[in-house]
Amino acid sequence: MQDAILAMLAKEPSHGYDLGLRLRRALGPLGGSMNAGQVYVTLARLEKAGLVVHERSAGSPDRPDRKVYALTDAGHERVTAWLAEVNRPKPDLVEFHLKLAAASASRLADPVELVDVQRRELLRRLAEAQRAVLAEPEGSTGGLLLEGVALRLEADLRWLEACERVWSRRAEA
Amino acid sequence: MNVLQVRDLTKRHGHKHGLVRAVDGVDLDVPAGQLLAVTGPSGCGKSTLLHLLGGLERPTSGQVWLAGQRVDTAGERALARLRRRSVGFVFQSFHLVEELTAAENVELPVLLAGGSPRAARRRAGQLLDQVGLAHRARRQPWRLSGGERQRVAVARALANEPLVVLADEPTGNLDTAATNEVLRLFADLRAMGQTVVLVTHDARVAATADRLISMRDGVFVDDAWLGGPAGRLGDLFAMGD
């Protein structure tokens, strides 16, 4: 959550309310379960950590909230590191999804490339798991556990394929 | 030494709605002993690439060398000779000769290559033993399970000790257990130093290779080395947050 909000601020300074809106849009139907207060709590934490600052803007009559948040240098660094980081051992779906959305919005990284990097990592792991599976005799309990690992990796890889399809189409559009 | 060399290989299929580029200007080197997997969604051109490598189809342009010999320009007879001696095919739907028994299927390439019936029988016995099907030698293909049929097909592909085994979705028609049987066989081949090019859309099958090429719309989009150091299984069990 923290990283996602930071990445969104990387594009431009925003109101907390706008941030919440954008997060919800990126999450789609899942965003409905997000508490609006969560954004403010997270922003406060980030501010305490010195990653964001806020300044008051000239409020308009329909906007009671006047705090506009922006990244500090430290915040920028943290965002870049987060985007470059390969999620291991497997991506948290929501986090990876937000990362792709944020990368696309902030133009700090190419989402398709992020997917590629992630995919290679997963493939490498799948290769290991698969070799371990094949090393086990058919029907052993150890093999069963490895089979589960391999199946989950396979599922993640499929999802990454879907991510790649959607984001590469976006990039072309 | 490269067993296979491919330069600027292109294959267009004539189509009602213009030409489809199944393979579009691909370069590839496959060193001896490598287990190479080519993966990608269906229709990406991976099967066509395999057919071009084995001389089952002729490219629109570009060159293919198999062990230093041009494949793309060879005549029908030269191709037949090449397939006998240097290439072994394994297909998704097995393509065993239904009229022949398992052993006879394995004998066939030896006979075609001019081997004596006795040599053929000996070789077939040895190979069926290697794939664990010595007890099924006298059966006809329709009396074998899918996994057994594919193992016979692998044995047949190996009959003339080919330079390269070309496998097209070898597990496409198999369930998990049979897939693993066949994949173990491929792992054995790899351990023996057999060069294999494997085409598959199944990530788990592809992951058993040393090297993984991803294809999209007739071009290579990724070429990854998977044969990393083993023994990091610990990582696998750390689940996400």
Next chain:
Amino acid sequence: MVRLVLGDLRRHPGPAALLVLSTLVATAVLSLGMSLPGATERLYLQTRAATAGPDVVVVAPGRSRAADAALRSLEDVPGVAARSRTYRTFFTEITTGGGAVRAAVLGADAEPGPIDRPLVTSGAWVRPGGVVVERGFAGALRLRVGDRVTVGGRSFPVVGVAVTAARMVYPWATMGGPDGGPSDRSGLVWLHERDTRALAGADVPAASLVYLRLRDPGATAAFRAVYHESHDPAVRLNAFTWPFIAHQGAVYLRDGQPILIVGGWLLSFMAVAGLSTLAAGRAAGQARRAGLLKVVGATPGLIAVVLLTEYLALALLADAAGLALTRLVAPLVVNPSGSLLTADAGPSGPIAAMTTVVAVGVAILTALAPAVRALRTDAVTTLAPAVGRPDHLVLLSRLAGLLPVPLLLGLRLVARRPGRALLHAGSAATTAVGLTVLLMVDAQPDQGWDFGGVTVADLMDDRSRLLLLGVTGAMAALAVVNTLTTTWTTVRESQATMAVARTLGATPGQVTAGLATAQLLPALPGALAGIPLGLFAQWFFGHQNTPQPVTPWVWLVPPALLLATAALAAVPARFAVRRPVAETLRAEAA
């Protein structure tokens, strides 16, 4: 539904054409064979109606007053309605460009009487100084209006050609002759009464005759039973009733009929053999089509109708064409002498019905099994590519291991479809039978008919030979079609196998050889079995009682058949080999 049928026909014109061709040939020969019994009698009836033919012709040897009186007295025989005047027939030689020929010369009126009014088919009727030649005789001597013939030392122009129902067909015009006994072959010419006087003066052997009309034309037997009582027993009268005259024409077809009937059934067998192979080859596709129709909700009844309609429509079309062909050919076959009118010589209604039944039977036989199979199979399994369940013939397997690769493949293809191999062998045997009979008959000396001065072609024997040649030709044509069909079907069924063999490094030549071997193996025993069967058939249906020596040519039949089979089989096989391997494999996997 009609669109479904038409669509399928458009997509597969080849099989449809084969179906039509095979059925056509079989029904044509069969209907021709079945038309023969009674065919000449029918022609005779037509001729009789057209020429006011007599019910009885009574002949007295010589031309004495007693004979004339005896003939005149016949009008008192009960049942006789009318009598013609007494005519004279002179038995002499006529000389044409080709030489002297025995003939019966009838002294005719310029205006024929009410009984027997010969029908002039070209030129005009007799006039003083002009001769008219009976059509069969004219055909054999190649005489035309305007030619000249010498009768009794005097040269006459041929002024006409005519047919009559009052004489037996050429060459049996003598009808009792001058002595009333068995007679030599001869032809009939008409001269004007006045022109025959020279012959009468020269004391040429002669006979007198009258034509009688009975009150009931069917009562000829009654007439025969009583006519002897009415006249002078010293005069030997000889009565030829019209059924007797009619019957003589059928002698011509005595040999032809078994040829056509047996040939027709053999051809039907070959048609069924070829067509069922064809249908089997298409069965997989048909089953698939039925499956597709089922998936979109067609009822089993509709599917059966669609599948059967196609075959039935084609079979009926072929049947109609075959009958039309018979109509065209029949006059030539049933009237070899040309002595009868041939206005209507086509197959009769019952025969048409019979061949239609046969054609429909062929269609149903060939289409039913695939249709039923298509209906009984689950929709889903038919959509999956067919997986063959080959027969396991252990002996063949063991044998195959020792053979070169093409033979091995060929043997296995045969073992996979023993039924088809049997049909193919039968087809080869049938052709061998036909060829053997043809060769044996051809080896017999063609003696011809002795007409005194010249020898005229033996029309009976010629006719049989021609029919035999025709039937054997049809057999050979069907054998060609069958070989192509069988190879085509085998090629289709073994496409995957052969493509696989090629991925294993088999050369196109080896694959072609394998496919050709699959055709040759059943053809070999078939061709060999055909020879003794053919010899037997020739002996059984032939009219010589002693078996003839076997001509050495017969031994060329099997190698010739095998060579032809190999050459024919190589055509579709070659064609199949040209298709790229990858394409075949893709199509199989799809």
